[in-house]
Amino acid sequence: MAATTVAHPLVRRGPLARPVAPTGLWSWITTIDHKRIGILYGTTAFMFFLLGGIEALLIRAQLARSDNTLIAAGQFNALFTMHGTTMIFLVVMPLSAAFFNYIIPLQIGARDVAFPRLNAFSYWVFLSGAILLNMGFLVGMVPDVGWFAYAPNTLKQYSPNLATDFWIVGLQVLGVGTLAAGFNFLVTIIQLRAPGMTLMRMPLFTWTTFITSILIVLAFPVLAVALIALMFDRLFGTVFFNQLGGGQPILWQHMFWVFGHPEVYILVLPAMGIVSEILPVFSRKPLFGYPFMVYAVAAIAFLSFTVWAHHMFTTGLGPIAVSFFAASTMLIAVPTGIKIFNWISTVYGGSLKLTTAALFALGFVAMFTIGGLSGVMHASPPIDTQHQDTYYVVAHFHYVLFGGAIFGLFGGIYFWFPKVFGRLLNENLGKLHWLLTFIGFNLTFGPMHFLGVDGMPRRIYTYPSNMNWDLWNLVATIGAYTLGVSVIVFIVNILSSLKNGKWAGNDPWDGMTLEWTISSPPPHYNFATIPTVHSRDPFWLQKHPELGGHELMSDHGEVTVGGEPVAEVPLPDVHEEAHVDPHSIHMPDPSYWPVVAAFGLFLAGLGVLMGGGLGDIVFYPFIIADYVSGMQYFAITGFGLFVLLVGIYGWSLEPVNG
């Protein structure tokens, strides 16, 4: 993918010069182009999908038979901890970020995000956090306390080695990257929309990105504080969660779930946005009930902060609190249902083409409905006392997170791959991928409902043969390996299509939104002329002017920019771009300071681990151990923060090329 950059005669030379190379490894490391950053996020997330998937396959291999001895207790506890943490923080979130990055500027008619270097910083911080989280594998201390890491099990006296610290530090660093991205997309969507694109004319994927960013900004700080408190309990002897010092273990649960529940909506809303883009295109009619879809997403986001203690129904909150959270949890089902009905109504009366993208989007609707219904059952606390911590809950969240988020994200891949890479993914392989995924997924997680009703607890590395759990565990394992095969089909599709896929052209699907008006892949600057938008689904209206007025009664937006009415400019014809001189478009230059700053953050995190005991372990055979020990390794954190500061300083002051 060649990106054209300006080589201005005034460019400074020497080691501190702003990078200019358009190709090669260094160009990828210093890129601040949202499209390249999107590809970086997507590729990295997919690698972790494979890692998390292997962790799952090992879990399922162990549980295929009763009294199995394939995986030992400690290893199993590490596997389910890492599987959950990986899939949530290193797969679904960055895969969503890949789409935010690539697609949002294109959908709103912008040339990049509001803060391109901050965008790059987010990615490199994500990679740092992912490495820190998984570093435990190198020293045989893998986090093994469950992905939600309840105190006091996570305190030093019950988890003495560094496994839990890898979890804490990894997540803390990841949180910084996520927050940066959240702010970036908020500002981008608020400030960089094309003229005429009022909020109620934004594509729904842009809306869900916007609302997800609000959730990120509000929820992640809570996790950051909780992680700091836990870290201090473990490293410095504070007693936030330690009952021996008068602390409250249950405080961890409250803090974690105040973050954790909005987090699951952060995980699923982007996929809901993707489904809302795919279904209209392949039904050849607009999204049914657009304003209600927007209100529903906003309602879900707001309510997501009022339900957290439904994860704590069995902790003895008392009947009044339990009743409140039961009511709020049931309430959140209403806007969710509205979305399901609107999606189906989009298909109803349309002209549906079952492309792979459409199949995944429809699969989302079908599977998320099931997950939502099992969720409503858990929402009733008395029933939840039988379901909590059993495979019934495992079934529920996999239906909404895999059948929901992952299906939606796969749909997004099939939908936007041609825009990103210029070539179509193979539809036959795609449909095979879908079929194997659909069958494998239901075979894996459907029986888990039965296991839950039959009383099988979760997070157990083995079970005896007299529980009647054997059959469904075996079926679930077969399903899991079917999913494994489906991923292989997907990889084959990606690799072969990158080489030999059919050329896509700018609009392979007869799309409705602005990203389809430009070439595939888009030029470096996205839009030669920033379009002016007159309606929702502006491209659809341009292609089908006979459809006339596209506005709903509620849409009263005036076409102004900064309070001034804007002169109307027609949407760019795809041929027009050939006449625009790319040299006249000024795009921000690549930069290495975000990488430097992210590296500083990586070192800071590493220093915490070193000071917490890793330094002694790692450097034991080396001469440095004679001079530095224990908490003195925190100096690495100091150095890392210094590098971060230098990075930010350089970032603020770096020269601009031309």
Place this chain on the structure above:
Amino acid sequence: MSLRPAPYLRALGLGLGTAALLSTVGCQQLADPNAPMSTVFPSGSYAGMIVQLYVLIFLMAAAVFVGVEGFLVYSIIKFRRRSETDLPAQVHGNTRLEITWTLLPAVVLLIIAVPTISTIFASDTVPPTANQRITVIGHQWWWEIRYPDLNIVTANELHLPAGQTAVFDLQTADVIHAFWIPRMGGKVDAIPNRENRLWFTPEETGEFYGQCTEFCGFQHANMKHRLFVDTKEDFERWVRQQAAPAAEPMSASARRGAQAFQNGSCVACHTINGTNARGLLGPDLTHVGSRKTIAAGVLDNTAENMARWIKDTQSIKPGNKMVISPPSDAEIADIVAYLQGLK
């Protein structure tokens, strides 16, 4: 890009058919009363309350499932693309429909919420007739069971008389655990510095399985408890037996075993009433011979299993806290003879 969707619809139909078949089979499995930890075959009052609520909500959910998925599948089939050139009617929405399908689910949820909230309060209110009081203390990875009114201390196994309401006071000595006997009722967490309460009335006699259901570390999977619901007479006999001091060793082997126990490291962790063994770190062994299982429900309580356990606890429950240098095989045999006699 064929206009004939048949192969994919056939696949979809096959998939749905398989799913329906599996669900039916699954439902039969579900209806299997022989699953010892089943949550839908209540033998206790709390589980009974829950099942009633569950059936109500499940049936409503099933109806919604059929309706919504049916609407989806119908739409997919009926409105499949027939012409590449004709655009369908560009319907943007329907406000009345939106209001309907906002209010209707809200009404359904209200129908669910009312019995839910009444069950919440009903299960929280201990009836005044409750007369069996048990204190349960979770440890990594075994359960300490105390009957404060009856002066009984045991481990991992509890007995209750049928028809008498029992109240449990749940505590933990270390991390969070959860006490759960599905056929009796829902689970409640045991949280440090907190006394959580559970109550139910066992309604029929029998043997009921339970297991810790809050991840509590290494051997969480092997922290099980067993409830025996007895007739009134059997329960009273059990109470008398458990309240008595430890039985005297009968055979020569058992006498040697008693000696070895008292002289060895066993007394550091275990209690045997009436002897010098007063350790509090591990399960009380005063009546260990009367229990059906050992090692928190992992092994059946036979002489052979007990010997295996003492010889190498880590091979059976790796990472558990009974870390000892085992006595010789002959000593183990004697100790087992002694302990098996502690009925």
